Amino acid sequence: MATKxxxxxxxxxxxxxxxxxxxxxxxxxxxxxxxxxSISVVDLKCxxxxxxxxxxxxxxDCDITNLAALTSVFEEAKPNVVIHTASPTAQGSGASxxxxxxxxxxxxxxxxxxxxxxxxxxxxxxxxxxxxxSDNKNDLIYADERWPVIRGKAQTEYYAExxxxxxxxxxxxxxxxxxxxxxxxIRPAGIIGEGDRQAIYHTVNIYKEGRTGFQIGNxxxxxxxxxxxxxxxxxxLAAQALLxxxxxSVVPLDHERVDGExxxxxxxxxxYFWDFIRTVWSHAGSPxxxxxxxHLSRDLGYVLGALSELFCAMLRKPPTFNRQRTVYSxxxxxxxxxxxxxxxxxxxxxxxxxxxxxxxxxxxxxxEKEQ
Amino acid sequence: MGAVKQAIYFLFHPTELxxxxxxxxxxxxxxxxxxxxxSETMKSCFKFLNLTSRSFSAVIQELHPExxxxxxxxxxxxxGLDTIEDDMTIDMATKEPLLRNFHKNMEVDGWTFKxxxxxxxxxxxxxxxxxxxxxxxxIKEPYYVIIKDIxxxxxxxxxxxxLKGEEEAHGVETIAEYEEYCHYxxxxxxxxxTRLFVEAKLANPALLERPDLTESMGQFLQKTNVIRDIxxxxxxxxxxxxxxxxxxxxxxxxxxxxxxxxDIALQVSSEMVLNALGHAEDxxxxxxxxxxxxxxxxxxxxxxxxxxxxxxxxxxxxxxxKNIKIKKGDACQLMTESTQNLRVVxxxxxxxxxxxxxxxxxxDPNYMAISVKCGSIEKFIESIFPSQKPEVEExxxxxxxxxxxxxxxxxFFVLAVLGAVSALMVGTAYLLGVKFGSExxxxxxxxxxxxxxxxxxxxxxxxxxxxxxxxxx
Numbered sequence: 100m101a102t103k104x105x106x107x108x109x110x111x112x113x114x115x116x117x118x119x120x121x122x123x124x125x126x127x128x129x130x131x132x133x134x135x136x137s138i139s140v141v142d143l144k145c146x147x148x149x150x151x152x153x154x155x156x157x158x159x160d161c162d163i164t165n166l167a168a169l170t171s172v173f174e175e176a177k178p179n180v181v182i183h184t185a186s187p188t189a190q191g192s193g194a195s196x197x198x199x200x201x202x203x204x205x206x207x208x209x210x211x212x213x214x215x216x217x218x219x220x221x222x223x224x225x226x227x228x229x230x231x232x233s234d235n236k237n238d239l240i241y242a243d244e245r246w247p248v249i250r251g252k253a254q255t256e257y258y259a260e261x262x263x264x265x266x267x268x269x270x271x272x273x274x275x276x277x278x279x280x281x282x283x284x285i286r287p288a289g290i291i292g293e294g295d296r297q298a299i300y301h302t303v304n305i306y307k308e309g310r311t312g313f314q315i316g317n318x319x320x321x322x323x324x325x326x327x328x329x330x331x332x333x334x335x336l337a338a339q340a341l342l343x344x345x346x347x348s349v350v351p352l353d354h355e356r357v358d359g360e361x362x363x364x365x366x367x368x369x370x371y372f373w374d375f376i377r378t379v380w381s382h383a384g385s386p387x388x389x390x391x392x393x394h395l396s397r398d399l400g401y402v403l404g405a406l407s408e409l410f411c412a413m414l415r416k417p418p419t420f421n422r423q424r425t426v427y428s429x430x431x432x433x434x435x436x437x438x439x440x441x442x443x444x445x446x447x448x449x450x451x452x453x454x455x456x457x458x459x460x461x462x463x464x465x466x467e468k469e470q
Numbered sequence: 471m472g473a474v475k476q477a478i479y480f481l482f483h484p485t486e487l488x489x490x491x492x493x494x495x496x497x498x499x500x501x502x503x504x505x506x507x508x509s510e511t512m513k514s515c516f517k518f519l520n521l522t523s524r525s526f527s528a529v530i531q532e533l534h535p536e537x538x539x540x541x542x543x544x545x546x547x548x549x550g551l552d553t554i555e556d557d558m559t560i561d562m563a564t565k566e567p568l569l570r571n572f573h574k575n576m577e578v579d580g581w582t583f584k585x586x587x588x589x590x591x592x593x594x595x596x597x598x599x600x601x602x603x604x605x606x607x608x609i610k611e612p613y614y615v616i617i618k619d620i621x622x623x624x625x626x627x628x629x630x631x632x633l634k635g636e637e638e639a640h641g642v643e644t645i646a647e648y649e650e651y652c653h654y655x656x657x658x659x660x661x662x663x664t665r666l667f668v669e670a671k672l673a674n675p676a677l678l679e680r681p682d683l684t685e686s687m688g689q690f691l692q693k694t695n696v697i698r699d700i701x702x703x704x705x706x707x708x709x710x711x712x713x714x715x716x717x718x719x720x721x722x723x724x725x726x727x728x729x730x731x732x733d734i735a736l737q738v739s740s741e742m743v744l745n746a747l748g749h750a751e752d753x754x755x756x757x758x759x760x761x762x763x764x765x766x767x768x769x770x771x772x773x774x775x776x777x778x779x780x781x782x783x784x785x786x787x788x789x790x791x792k793n794i795k796i797k798k799g800d801a802c803q804l805m806t807e808s809t810q811n812l813r814v815v816x817x818x819x820x821x822x823x824x825x826x827x828x829x830x831x832x833x834d835p836n837y838m839a840i841s842v843k844c845g846s847i848e849k850f851i852e853s854i855f856p857s858q859k860p861e862v863e864e865x866x867x868x869x870x871x872x873x874x875x876x877x878x879x880x881x882f883f884v885l886a887v888l889g890a891v892s893a894l895m896v897g898t899a900y901l902l903g904v905k906f907g908s909e910x911x912x913x914x915x916x917x918x919x920x921x922x923x924x925x926x927x928x929x930x931x932x933x934x935x936x937x938x939x940x941x942x943x
Contacts, residue, residue, distance in 0.1 A: 241852035245860040319824050321845050369849055374841035377832040388831045433849065452838040 107339040108134040113178035115141045115163060115211060116185030117156075120294045121226060121287075123148035124331040125182050130154055133335060139176035141169070142185070148294060163207040166214065173218040180338045183211050183269075184226040188297060189258045192417075197257050204261035208268055216278040222341035223269065223280060224334050229288035229323070229363055229434055230256065231263040235423065238320075238431040244361055244438050255423075266361060273359035281345055281358035283337040285330065288365045288434055291454055292327030293461035299379055303462040306380040313393040314373050315400035316429030321369035323433040326454025329447040333364040336443040355442055362439040368451040369433035378452065382459040400425035486799020492903040493802035497809065499532040500764040514601040515542060522549045522592045525775070529768045536670045537765070539605065540613040544662060546595065546602050547576060547621050550583075553596055555628045558706075559587030562632065569629040573622035576603060612669050620662035627654030641709030641723075645745070648712040649689060652696070656688030667765055674759040683759075686752030687769065693746035694776040697739060698783050700726075702793055715741050732787050733833075740836040743784045743826070747843045750777060750819060751850040757812055758854065770808040770815050777822045778804055785829045816851045823847040 112129055116122035117140030129138050130150070138156045145158035159172045163185055185207060187199050208225070215223050232246040233239055235255045239246070248267075254260045266284045273282040291299050305311065340357040351357075370378075377389070395403070404422035411418035439445040449457075480487040503516070519542055520527045530541055554560065554568050564585065568575075575581045581603055583596040595602075606614070631651060635641075642648045664684045667673035677684065696703075696710045703709060704727060713723075716738045720726060726735040753773050760766045778796050783789045796804075807814050823844040830837050 238858075240858045241849060241856060242858065242860075247860060318828070321848060368842045369845040370838070370841045371827055371845065374827060374830065374838065378838040378841070381832045381837065385832070388833050433845075435853070451842060455838070 105133050105335070105339065107342060108136075109335070109338055109342065110135065110179045111137045111139070111177055112180045112182065112338070113139045113141060113173075113176055115181065115183045116226075118142040118145050118148045118158075119184060119186075120292070120296075121290060121327055121330060122182075122184040123294060124292065124327045125184060125334055126150060126156060128328065128331045128335060130156075132332075137176070139172075139178060141172055163210055164202055166210045169210050169214045170217060173214045173220070177218070179221045180342065181211065181215055181220050181223045182226075182334050182338065183208065183223060184334075186226065186262070189228075189230075189256075190297060192257075200258050200261040204258075204265045205268075208265035212268060212272045212280075215280050216272070216275070219278075220280055221345055222338050223272070223282045224337045224341070225266060225269040225282065225284045226330075226334065227266040227269075227284045227286045227361060228259060228262045229286045229365070230259045231266065231286065233259070233432060235259075236426055236430075239433065240431055241433060241435045242363075243435040244363060270359050270361065279345065281341045283341060283357055283359070284361040285333050285337060286361055286363045287325050287330040287333070288363065288432075289322065289324040290327050290330055291324050291458045293457055295327065295458060295461075298324070299455070299458040300462040300465070302376055302379045303383045303459060303466065306383045306385050307466070311377075311380055311385060311387060312391050313395060315395045315425055316372070316397045317394075318371050318373040320372050320429055320431040321433045322372045322375060322431070323365040323369050324375060324451065324454075325364060325366045326447070326449045326451065326457075328449050329366060329454070330364055332448050333362065333439060333443065333445050336445055337362065340443055357442055360438075360442070362443060362445075363434045363436050364439055364445065365434050365436050366447045366451045366454065367436055368447070370451065372428055372430075375455075378455055379459055382456050383463060397425065397429040400429065483799065486797060488900075488903055489799040489803040489806070493806050495903060497806065500767065501532055501534055501538070503531050503538065509605075511601040511604045512539070514598065515546060515605050518546060518549075518595045518598070518602070522546070522595055525772070529771055532764050533768055534670070534672060534762055534764045537666060537672065540609050540617065540666055540670075541663070541768075543602065543606050543609060544617045544620070544659075544666070547572075547606075547617065548624065548659060549592060550596055550599060550602070551621065551625055551628060553586060553590060553592045554583070555632060557586050557590050559590075560585060565632055566629045569625045569632065572625040573618050576606060576618070576621060579603060613666060616662055616665045616669065620658050624654060624658045627658065630654075635708070642712045644714045645712050648696075648710065648714075651710060652689050652692040653685065656692035657685045658688070660684045660688035663769075667760065672760070672762040672765045674761060677756065677759045680756075683752050683756040686749035687756050687773070690746060690749035690753050691772055691776050693742070693749070694779050697742045697746065698779055698789065698794065700739075701790060711738070711742060715745070727790055732790070735790055736785055736787060736831075737834050737836065739783065739789060740785060740830075740834050740840065743780050744836050744839055744843055746780060747823075747826075747840075747847070750823075750847050754812070754816060754819060754850065754854070757815060763809075766811070767809040770812075771805055774804045774808040774815060774818045775801065777819055781822045781825045781829070784826050785831060785834070813855055816855060820848055820851055 109129070112133075112135050114122050114125050114129070117126050119142065122140070122142070126138060126140060126148075127150075129135055138154075139159060140156055141159045141161050141163065143160070143162060145160050149158065150156045157176060159176065161168050161172050163169055185203060187196075187203050191199075212223070214220075231248050231254075232242060234249045234253050248263045250260060250263055254263070266286075269282050269284055272278075272280055274280075289298065337357060344351060344356070344358050377385075380387075401422050404420060404425045407420045408418045408422065436445070505513070508516070516531070519530060523530070523545065526545060530545060531538070533541055551569060551572055554565060554572075557565075560568075568583070580600045582599045586593040586596060606617075609617075631654065642651060661681070661684055664673065664677050668675050668678055700711065709723060716723065716726065718741075719734050719738045720731065725731050726738060728735075757766065757770055757773070760769060775796065778800060782794060782796055786794065788794050804818065807818050827841050827844040830840050834840075
């Protein structure tokens, strides 16, 4: 881990969504690894994940979909770098969830871009998602940034659709005269870490409830997960690169440019889906091997998912298990991050297993407290 | 195995028998030795090659004519050194100078060595070493220089290790020492061979600029041998497994052979396998630099055998009890696959990487690391031979639509015709020993699922897959 601070000073940095899962890690890393003049955080309600006052981070409660309010925060904090991580959790379907996705991800991002342009921000780094190039049914094998973004009807997850729309807006805002703003987008795959209430938290729960006894699919499908600090690191590398770009008088060559570009980010360690799950269980304390595990084929899992959907529809409650989840657990989905390596100099700082350990520890402590 | 026993075995393992027949009948050597043109001493050299090497003699004799003799000579020289090093009946005062001066003795006409113990299996080679020396002198100068250089380095390396083993009966301490040992006994051979291949213009000269790749070729093979031979070495009171690894799990080396501590011993072997797998990607990369088919076969066969052997010994308690080997049928299948091209060899590596991770036990501390390593091998293969292209995703969306009736009628006819034709073809081909892909076997393979547990599984299945897979922000 880097003990010395990064060479390129970032100046006044604002983290939007800085009290959220990814955002607060970005704040922590800024304090730990970077030279900054000031750090400000914008979040809907700056309650959780706050740094102690002694760290000097300024917190602003603000709804990013309110352009006037957001602009006045920008005018006060005067950031030259903005890291935009704000997003609702991806879980949830139905009209209200969809409306929220659209409001925060698309409308919010439009406001952020406008505020950046109006107040003369230099660099904007946006948190997109690797899922925007997935159609959620076909495999993605060593996919890179050349893969087309899946939009509209082909994109079955509305969340991904809104992330893709926002990314497009952010990248379009790059080098738009008369503004000096340059932009990049980071597409992380499967973020895990302290503060996450989805992936690992949920998996730990399954172990606690003693439901580790089955596997859907043959477990030869590789999947990418990424430890949150590595994702935060990638954002800050992009911010640094954007600042360097603007300080150069010439526009960079196509194969080395960072502005206007999207970058897939993973731990560069794809693992077999159920190996990942079982590692989580082991770290959560499971003493079991695999002898007790029932193997269900993908097709059977699909049928079960359909039955569960039907059953739940009859009971008029949302299904906890469905066909899509079977598909996910049998899908190959991993990425080629050569572009981030060569253009951002990105390397994962924390190995995957260490990331899993930390995330499991956090989840266990959290669950302990809540009991 | 007696003939009857063998016949019964193959009766119940027809696929193995098929692989063997397939290799023996269908394998066509790229080049053949021309025995008529060979001198008496040369014939003697090939006789020794056949006597001393079970696994290498066939592939060496199929090598490109340019390298056939140099590689044979190189092999016999190294085998000669090995025969001296291995023989515990030779005292150190004799052994050390013999090893260190071997590269000089190889230039002395008529030099032989009769000091090996009567039980040394390769004794005859050194007794008639003058034949090797006679032929050695006939090979081209550049090859000779390479061979002599490696013999010099290897002899000295072996001497150093023999002395070390004498002084401290403890064996290898650190991973660095373990790799140094593997370098002397295998890495150097790889170095010499790479130089020979490039000199003969049968491999890409860029390989000389990546000595790390060459080194990995040797390390991968030697580490596999060291892990596999643990029981044999234990019986011979030798230890090559580094304490830096096993010391994390047990206090005493003997503990690994204590049947009550098998679980922990398996974890040690997992870490040894993990360490060896670290070279797999380099090996594939190296093979991409080989230009000529016979040289490719020569380097690829041992590598495929090695990854298959790693799979066999991974989480296998028998490794601490006896010497285990891959089945003959599997070996033949591997040889067939390793004599095609890099793509087929990559498929072999991928297949075995998957088998390895499937054998993992979540209680093993190396569980995740093995999974990441196997994933990394798959990922590397994808980087050489991508199975997807960005455009494919788009193409999928243009589907031709038929009405249900049309589809049914069409499907029926297509299937009927296909079924009849393929039954005929596949049946004939199978009988003739043609190879089928793994999909074919899976199709006929059994996947047993008890239906009565399905209902309870519905609730079980409820959440595991969910939420987890869907954690992307």
